Amino acid sequence: MSDESPPAEQPQQRPEVLLLGPLVPFLDAALSNKFRFLKPCESSLPLLDFLAAHAVSVRVLLCSGPSPVDGDVLARLPALELVVASSAGVDHIDLAACRRLGISVTNAGSAFTDDAADYAVGLLIDILHHISASDRYVRRGLWPLKGDYPLGSKLGGKRVGIVGLGSIGSAIAKRLEAFGCPILYHSRTRKPSVSYKYFGNVRDLAAESDILIISCALTAETFHIIDKQVMLAVGKRGIIINVGRGALIDEKELVKCLMQGEIGGAGLDVFENEPVVPEELFHMDNVVLSSHKAIATPESFRNLFDLVSANLEAFFSNQPMVSLISE
Numbered sequence: 001m002s003d004e005s006p007p008a009e010q011p012q013q014r015p016e017v018l019l020l021g022p023l024v025p026f027l028d029a030a031l032s033n034k035f036r037f038l039k040p041c042e043s044s045l046p047l048l049d050f051l052a053a054h055a056v057s058v059r060v061l062l063c064s065g066p067s068p069v070d071g072d073v074l075a076r077l078p079a080l081e082l083v084v085a086s087s088a089g090v091d092h093i094d095l096a097a098c099r100r101l102g103i104s105v106t107n108a109g110s111a112f113t114d115d116a117a118d119y120a121v122g123l124l125i126d127i128l129h130h131i132s133a134s135d136r137y138v139r140r141g142l143w144p145l146k147g148d149y150p151l152g153s154k155l156g157g158k159r160v161g162i163v164g165l166g167s168i169g170s171a172i173a174k175r176l177e178a179f180g181c182p183i184l185y186h187s188r189t190r191k192p193s194v195s196y197k198y199f200g201n202v203r204d205l206a207a208e209s210d211i212l213i214i215s216c217a218l219t220a221e222t223f224h225i226i227d228k229q230v231m232l233a234v235g236k237r238g239i240i241i242n243v244g245r246g247a248l249i250d251e252k253e254l255v256k257c258l259m260q261g262e263i264g265g266a267g268l269d270v271f272e273n274e275p276v277v278p279e280e281l282f283h284m285d286n287v288v289l290s291s292h293k294a295i296a297t298p299e300s301f302r303n304l305f306d307l308v309s310a311n312l313e314a315f316f317s318n319q320p321m322v323s324l325i326s327e
Contacts, residue, residue: 055077088108163248212226
């Protein structure tokens with residue numbers, strides 16, 4: 001009988017993941033229990049030098065926020081197999097280069113859908129009923145001095161055109177149907193599963209809509225998809241809501257149209273050059289502004305943790321990705 005003790009079990013090594021951009025503390029702490037993050041932001045090396053130093057070992061990149069994953073980044077990561085985006089939009093990722101190199105890409109999928117849809121409807125109700133503007137009016141003590149604030153407008157029955165009928169656009173449509181709003185839409189392709197009226201171009205959609213809600217992805221094709229002609233088609237009483245990406249709208253033309261009264265108002269959660277916002281918008285009571293926070297709730301971050309974890313665990317166990325981007 002041997003007196004030798006069995007060898008002690010080695011602690012299981014956490015899979016290694018390159019992290020571009022800071023995660024919110026909750027996500028960082030929770031994911032760090034499962035994965036070992038390589039963090040360029042904590043290194044004294046320039047980003048590209050840091051990537052080159054880990055080129056052989058990095059198979060997975062977790063991209064937080066708008067950190068670009070472009071040709072320079074990809075060129076320094078020859079072993080890369082997967083990019084996991086913590087956002088629904090992936091305009092900061094060179095998808096064509098990833099496809100060419102055989103690198104899979106996942107996004108936040110439907111983790112943010114409900115919050116983004118709620119927020120879009122909230123912005124719309126705020127503008128129609130002058131909630132933020134009336135709040136400022138009351139706080140400035142103007143109610144007893146100048147009387148009631150001007151009348152708002154009813155949401156029910158308004159024709160709502162949605163640009164991008166993906167998961168968020170569909171959730172917005174479902175909410176607005178409950179208000180009795182006819183739903184119209186533009187998307188890359190007609191959706192046979194819905195009965196909403198389809199428009200092949202955004203200008204025609206805008207011409208038949210009282211409200212235009214933007215919820216599509218930002219691509220080369222959708223950059224400035226809301227141009228001056230679309231804004232003029234919405235008309236002097238029309239409202240534009242954007243919970244997609246800032247560059248979906250020609251922001252300079254939007255400011256001009258609002259200043260000249262060529263559209264009725266706007267609710268904007270996103271901007272072309274965040275965090276810079278055109279100062280002209282600050283003084284408009286028919287515009288509601290927010291700091292790209294439509295999806296920022298504890299519930300959405302919990303959904304995001306579940307989804308990112310699932311994608312990473314699927315990769316390291318050779319299982320199918322949960323929210324793989326196919327195009």
